[in-house]
Amino acid sequence: MTDDVDATAPLIKLTDVGKRYGNVIALRGVSLSVAGGEVTCVLGDNGAGKSTLIKIVSGVHRPDEGSFEVGGEPVSFASPRDALSRGIATVYQDLAVVPLMPVWRNFFLGSERRRGFGRIDVGFMRRTTKSELLEMGIDLRDVDQPIGTLSGGERQCVAIARAVYFGAKVLILDEPTAALGVKQAGVVLRYIVQARERGLGVIFITHNPHHAYPVGDRFLILNRGRSVGYHDKRDITRDQLTALMAGGTELEQLAHELETVSAGAARELTEEAKDLGVTPTDD
Amino acid sequence: MAQIIDVDGDAAGAAAEGPSGGGAGGADERVAARSPLRQALGRPELGALIGAIALFVFFSLTADAFLRTSSFATVLYSSSTFGIMAVAVALLMIGGEFDLSAGVMVTSASLVAALVSYQLTLNLWVGVAISLVVTLGIGFLNGLLYVKTGLPSFIITLGTFFMLRGLNLGVTKATTGDVATNSVADMDGFEQAKTVFAAQPEIFGVNIYITVFWWLAFIVVATWLLLRTRVGNWIFAVGGAASSARAVGVPVTRTKIGLFMGVAFAAWFSGMHLLFAFPSVQSGEGVGNEFGYIICAVIGGCLLTGGYGSAIGAAIGAFIYGMANKGIVYAGWNPDWFYFFLGVLLLIATIVNLVVRRRAETAT
Amino acid sequence: MRRFHHQKRRGTLAAVAVTGLLALGTLSACSSSGGKEAEEQQSQAAAGGAAAGPRLKIAMITHSGAGDTFWDIVQKGARAAAAKDNVEFLYSADPEGGKQAQLVQAAIDQKVDGIIVTLAKPDALRDVVARAVRAKIPVVTINSGAEESAEFGALVHFGQDETIAGRAAGEQLNKVGAKKAICVIHEQGNVGLEARCAGAQKTFAGQMENLNVQGTNMPQVKSSVTAKLQADKSVDGVLALNADVALTTVDAAKDAGSGAKIATFDMNKQLIAALKDGRIQFAIDQQPYLQGYEAVDELWLYKRNGNILGGGQPVSTGPAIVDKNTAASIEQFADAGTR
Numbered sequence: 001m002t003d004d005v006d007a008t009a010p011l012i013k014l015t016d017v018g019k020r021y022g023n024v025i026a027l028r029g030v031s032l033s034v035a036g037g038e039v040t041c042v043l044g045d046n047g048a049g050k051s052t053l054i055k056i057v058s059g060v061h062r063p064d065e066g067s068f069e070v071g072g073e074p075v076s077f078a079s080p081r082d083a084l085s086r087g088i089a090t091v092y093q094d095l096a097v098v099p100l101m102p103v104w105r106n107f108f109l110g111s112e113r114r115r116g117f118g119r120i121d122v123g124f125m126r127r128t129t130k131s132e133l134l135e136m137g138i139d140l141r142d143v144d145q146p147i148g149t150l151s152g153g154e155r156q157c158v159a160i161a162r163a164v165y166f167g168a169k170v171l172i173l174d175e176p177t178a179a180l181g182v183k184q185a186g187v188v189l190r191y192i193v194q195a196r197e198r199g200l201g202v203i204f205i206t207h208n209p210h211h212a213y214p215v216g217d218r219f220l221i222l223n224r225g226r227s228v229g230y231h232d233k234r235d236i237t238r239d240q241l242t243a244l245m246a247g248g249t250e251l252e253q254l255a256h257e258l259e260t261v262s263a264g265a266a267r268e269l270t271e272e273a274k275d276l277g278v279t280p281t282d283d
Numbered sequence: 284m285a286q287i288i289d290v291d292g293d294a295a296g297a298a299a300e301g302p303s304g305g306g307a308g309g310a311d312e313r314v315a316a317r318s319p320l321r322q323a324l325g326r327p328e329l330g331a332l333i334g335a336i337a338l339f340v341f342f343s344l345t346a347d348a349f350l351r352t353s354s355f356a357t358v359l360y361s362s363s364t365f366g367i368m369a370v371a372v373a374l375l376m377i378g379g380e381f382d383l384s385a386g387v388m389v390t391s392a393s394l395v396a397a398l399v400s401y402q403l404t405l406n407l408w409v410g411v412a413i414s415l416v417v418t419l420g421i422g423f424l425n426g427l428l429y430v431k432t433g434l435p436s437f438i439i440t441l442g443t444f445f446m447l448r449g450l451n452l453g454v455t456k457a458t459t460g461d462v463a464t465n466s467v468a469d470m471d472g473f474e475q476a477k478t479v480f481a482a483q484p485e486i487f488g489v490n491i492y493i494t495v496f497w498w499l500a501f502i503v504v505a506t507w508l509l510l511r512t513r514v515g516n517w518i519f520a521v522g523g524a525a526s527s528a529r530a531v532g533v534p535v536t537r538t539k540i541g542l543f544m545g546v547a548f549a550a551w552f553s554g555m556h557l558l559f560a561f562p563s564v565q566s567g568e569g570v571g572n573e574f575g576y577i578i579c580a581v582i583g584g585c586l587l588t589g590g591y592g593s594a595i596g597a598a599i600g601a602f603i604y605g606m607a608n609k610g611i612v613y614a615g616w617n618p619d620w621f622y623f624f625l626g627v628l629l630l631i632a633t634i635v636n637l638v639v640r641r642r643a644e645t646a647t
Numbered sequence: 648m649r650r651f652h653h654q655k656r657r658g659t660l661a662a663v664a665v666t667g668l669l670a671l672g673t674l675s676a677c678s679s680s681g682g683k684e685a686e687e688q689q690s691q692a693a694a695g696g697a698a699a700g701p702r703l704k705i706a707m708i709t710h711s712g713a714g715d716t717f718w719d720i721v722q723k724g725a726r727a728a729a730a731k732d733n734v735e736f737l738y739s740a741d742p743e744g745g746k747q748a749q750l751v752q753a754a755i756d757q758k759v760d761g762i763i764v765t766l767a768k769p770d771a772l773r774d775v776v777a778r779a780v781r782a783k784i785p786v787v788t789i790n791s792g793a794e795e796s797a798e799f800g801a802l803v804h805f806g807q808d809e810t811i812a813g814r815a816a817g818e819q820l821n822k823v824g825a826k827k828a829i830c831v832i833h834e835q836g837n838v839g840l841e842a843r844c845a846g847a848q849k850t851f852a853g854q855m856e857n858l859n860v861q862g863t864n865m866p867q868v869k870s871s872v873t874a875k876l877q878a879d880k881s882v883d884g885v886l887a888l889n890a891d892v893a894l895t896t897v898d899a900a901k902d903a904g905s906g907a908k909i910a911t912f913d914m915n916k917q918l919i920a921a922l923k924d925g926r927i928q929f930a931i932d933q934q935p936y937l938q939g940y941e942a943v944d945e946l947w948l949y950k951r952n953g954n955i956l957g958g959g960q961p962v963s964t965g966p967a968i969v970d971k972n973t974a975a976s977i978e979q980f981a982d983a984g985t986r
Binding site: 092100110119 | 513514515530531
């Protein structure tokens with residue numbers, strides 16, 4: 001189902017990857033790929049294995065099984081720095097920004113542009129911050145305002161823009177919309193689309209199918225460390241995705257169990273499962 | 284695809300919302316109107332500057348002698364001895380740390396120079412150099428202890444404060460048999476070193492202590508460091524959010540140790556002034572001054588929680604401190620009330636800072 | 648020592664560094680070669696001839712802060728007497744009344760043979776002194792507490808009545824021709840210092856006002872005195888309350904272009920020079936050495952022979968007035984750190 005994309009040589013390709021912590025199998029048989037100009041969404045409930053997956057891609061952990069290729073080349077990262085040098089940048093939920101510092105100082109923090117004598121090129125950094133953010137569609141009147149005065153969504157976007165500017169080819173976004181309101185989440189989603197349009201590969205981790213579906217090109221759904229579905233957008237509807245996410249089969253099971261307690265509730269659940277398209281429509 | 288366009292529409296809507304959308308979005312008259320005020324409020328030294336002007340006008344009106352140039356030189360001298368330390372302490376506080384040993388470290392620095400030179404009959408410059416090494420070593424130790432233990436710097440430097448206090452007295456008494464050092468005024472290098480650290484050149488008919496000019500130099504260097512160098516960026520970052528700073532590759536450990544050593548350097552400098560202006564050094568001096576430095580930095584807009592402040596602000600804070608200190612004398616008031624006055628100033632300054640910080644942090 | 652000089656002249660950084668290390672090493676090595684050791688040898692020699700009998704243990708507990716020249720001299724006096732009288736001398740101090748009381752209690756617990764205590768904060772010490780008296784430990788008070796001494800049950804008080812000393816200073820200021828003076832208090836709220844100024848105010852014919860300065864910060868002392876002299880050009884006399892402040896005041900007066908005459912309390916070796924060349928008019932010495940020496944000696948006398956000095960009245964150790972004419976005669980003692 002991903003034949004057409006494979007032709008463009010995926011930036012990241014995981015095949016049958018597994019990871020265990022001692023006796024606990026955190027991830028098993030998961031495959032995923034993302035090419036430039038694509039958004040791959042990873043969905044799953046808490047404990048589904050999303051964070052283990054991110055940690056493998058961002059170089060925090062090495063997989064125990066399966067293969068990990070970057071640009072068609074097998075890799076084994078020793079640290080996040082290795083991943084970063086291959087252009088894989090991770091934007092974590094806490095963002096790594098310093099709230100009281102101006103936007104432009106945050107943008108260049110740790111990678112300041114210098115002009116000799118230890119001086120920093122303030123003009124360049126201000127201009128660059130403004131133009132880079134503008135390209136992401138954020139028009140800041142004043143890049144000198146503390147980044148803490150920006151909204152949560154905008155701060156996410158600054159973090160994304162920063163990663164892009166410093167050479168990221170693949171962005172891993174860890175639940176960027178989780179702590180945001182509806183409108184703010186919309187702002188972030190827009191920037192995800194923008195990053196995609198600039199030719200980046202994006203791995204977008206979320207537990208919200210309503211956020212994932214509009215921006216994603218393909219969807220990996222995880223449950224208890226296993227892949228329960230890996231679909232191209234054209235192969236799946238939003239409702240189906242939601243149902244998979246909500247654990248449609250489990251919903252059915254729950255309905256059976258409830259039948260003994262309350263027939264009414266069970267019927268409603270069965271109806272809902274049908275509406276969502278999870279149960280085969282054989283009855 | 285319909286959904287994406289839908290999202291885009293949503294996003295544009297959010298961006299145009301104004302305050303909740305921050306600076307994003309198109310022309311918004313509220314943004315334009317708010318900008319100058321916000322910019323002004325964003326400057327940490329603003330509150331202090333207003334305070335300094337008010338205090339200056341106030342004392343000019345109430346104390347006849349205050350406006351004379353010679354009086355002003357005295358106020359500046361008083362301010363500069365606090366100000367040199369306050370500038371370094373401000374950098375440290377912006378970096379999120381305290382140094383309670385700063386006050387007695389000044390005395391330690393001058394004692395080391397005096398004792399080494401006198402006891403070994405060396406040229407004073409040798410003592411001055413050794414003192415620099417020793418004092419920077421103390422600063423390094425403060426920083427290292429902080430970094431290695433992860434304890435609050437408040438506790439670490441409280442420990443070194445007591446240790447230095449004890450060492451100052453213990454070593455002085457063990458070496459000289461007295462609690463003060465012998466006068467070094469007749470030793471080789473004294474006049475030379477005095478020219479550097481404690482000269483009083485005459486300018487426009489007024490003798491101004493050279494510390495005033497050194498103070499200005501400290502302000503300029505510290506401000507440049509803070510605003511125009513990579514290190515400055517790091518100082519703000521390690522004070523504002525150390526873990527975030529570490530995540531983006533800022534050398535947090537080195538920055539913090541460097542800041543403690545910066546305070547040590549200022550302490551050495553102040554110690555040298557002490558030695559060459561008052562050739563015999565009392566080993567018990569300096570206790571309590573550390574709070575003076577912190578007060579100057581706080582009046583000047585530094586946050587106690589770190590990540591915010593300015594060297595110029597701290598210098599203005601020291602000027603306020605010096606003005607209040609001497610203004611009361613010029614005005615001929617009952618000096619018993621000095622600390623009350625100072626306490627009021629400190630409270631006002633802290634409240635102004637709180638307001639600024641709230642504006643900066645909770646604009647979402 | 649000569650070797651150091653040689654290295655230094657080469658002027659290389661390395662030499663400076665090596666010198667530094669050697670210097671520090673030598674510092675600790677020769678720490679006992681100062682005047683203190685000489686003094687102790689002197690004292691021991693004296694002790695050899697005197698005091699037979701059981702070795703006594705005497706504790707002195709003062710309200711001194713750390714690093715105060717005055718209390719250093721008191722201790723020197725006490726140690727001299729202790730060496731002579733074959734006494735084991737224990738010294739402790741805390742400026743806070745409550746903590747000083749705890750130190751006195753510690754001395755009682757150690758079952759010392761005598762206690763010397765200062766009553767700077769009499770109320771804080773009332774109970775603990777009573778406990779010492781109940782435990783049959785003789786108590787001598789020194790320096791502060793002339794009024795409470797007998798009431799608390801102490802044998803005798805050695806000290807200088809600060810008000811009387813202040814009055815003497817006021818009279819002396821009249822003699823040097825001052826008309827308007829300031830009294831520089833270097834520790835705000837210190838009863839003894841306030842009493843000195845109050846005493847001086849009583850006898851001083853002109854007008855006198857107080858000036859509070861922060862004694863632990865010399866630049867601030869200097870700038871405050873300068874400010875005061877600039878603010879009021881008619882001030883022609885300054886009364887400092889310790890030697891260091893007095894010497895700083897000399898500089899401050901020069902800065903302010905003031906010709907004010909400067910006088911002081913207490914004594915040290917730098918002060919002698921200033922007295923000799925007239926930069927400072929006179930000094931009121933309360934002879935701290937005497938307070939330490941006499942207190943130990945009195946306890947020894949009491950233990951050995953039941954003697955009590957002063958007939959129930961406080962014994963004055965001052966004021967002794969030192970001026971240009973008498974300065975030279977005590978110079979050698981000041982140099983040795985005992986005046």
